[in-house]
Amino acid sequence: MKVGKKLAFVFKILLVCAVSAGLAWSFNSLRPVPPITMQQSEIVEIDGVETLKIFDSNEAVFVDARSDTDFAMGHIPGAVNVPSWAIGIELDGLITSIPKDKMIVVYCDGLSCGKSNIVARKLRDKGFSDLAVYPDGLDGWLSLGRDLEGN
Amino acid sequence: MSIKSLPRIALGLVFIVACVGKIADPVAFGEIVKNYQILPDILVMPVAYFLPWLEFVCGALLVCGVMTETATALITAMLVLFIAVLSANLYRGIDVACGCFSTDVSFKSDMVMTIVRDVVLLVFAFLSFRFRKD
Numbered sequence A: 001m002k003v004g005k006k007l008a009f010v011f012k013i014l015l016v017c018a019v020s021a022g023l024a025w026s027f028n029s030l031r032p033v034p035p036i037t038m039q040q041s042e043i044v045e046i047d048g049v050e051t052l053k054i055f056d057s058n059e060a061v062f063v064d065a066r067s068d069t070d071f072a073m074g075h076i077p078g079a080v081n082v083p084s085w086a087i088g089i090e091l092d093g094l095i096t097s098i099p100k101d102k103m104i105v106v107y108c109d110g111l112s113c114g115k116s117n118i119v120a121r122k123l124r125d126k127g128f129s130d131l132a133v134y135p136d137g138l139d140g141w142l143s144l145g146r147d148l149e150g151n
Numbered sequence B: 001m002s003i004k005s006l007p008r009i010a011l012g013l014v015f016i017v018a019c020v021g022k023i024a025d026p027v028a029f030g031e032i033v034k035n036y037q038i039l040p041d042i043l044v045m046p047v048a049y050f051l052p053w054l055e056f057v058c059g060a061l062l063v064c065g066v067m068t069e070t071a072t073a074l075i076t077a078m079l080v081l082f083i084a085v086l087s088a089n090l091y092r093g094i095d096v097a098c099g100c101f102s103t104d105v106s107f108k109s110d111m112v113m114t115i116v117r118d119v120v121l122l123v124f125a126f127l128s129f130r131f132r133k134d
Helices: A003-029 A048-056 A068-073 A088-095 A115-125 A137-143 B003-024 B026-035 B041-064 B068-092 B111-130
Strands: A060-064 A103-107 A131-133
Touching: A003 B041, A003 B068, A048 A060, A048 A103, A048 A137, A103 A115, A103 A137, A115 A131, A115 B026, B003 B026, B003 B041, B003 B068, B003 B111, B026 B041, B041 B068, B068 B111
Parallel strands: A060 A103, A103 A131
Antiparallel strands: none
């Protein structure tokens, strides 16, 4: 490829990127209802100390966002399983036992797991307002020297 | 339309279909991007806004047969990036929703199948490049 052609190629790449960025910016700023930002949509995160305090005082319902198989192998004692892929009737069935007036703490494997936020968001959409995510998850729970319930 | 245009048009259509859900709900897509744990938080939302539109523009260029070389190069770069990110997460054992065709996290993700699909799309990109119009 000659220098002129290379430059033309780079220019075209930049042009396409610029057009895309322009479209993205104008479309999102012209929305009738601007989408809420990530910050606003974020759910409160709590650390290990706070989680233990909440658990020991029996203030909250713990929700396990992992799969049913993982849940069966071991979970925080008393936790309810709501896998991150659950939707529709299945999701409704899973959340019937969760009281809406209690605090909900959602967790999954640990820091490398993104399922807690997905489930927390679904629960928020279902009308649960007092939500928190325990990002350290089971890894954090075990490192605090706490036991699991299950097989 | 000759048969040589088919991979190009098919690839373009796939990218157009893939971007619709993400354009409609950039916040949900942002959450998926965040779950991949590749980008720093500050870049998550800009990428979630920009990437679907880049997919759309490249897809539209391919379907229309305009600047196909450029669009194919960008799509190839995106596919290579997706494959790298998916493989990295597969290696790290992070199982998150793919976010490839929608922002719906309702189904269990199958990363291996997603990687295979992206490789097939790469073949389409190669064919599209081979029979480019630029």
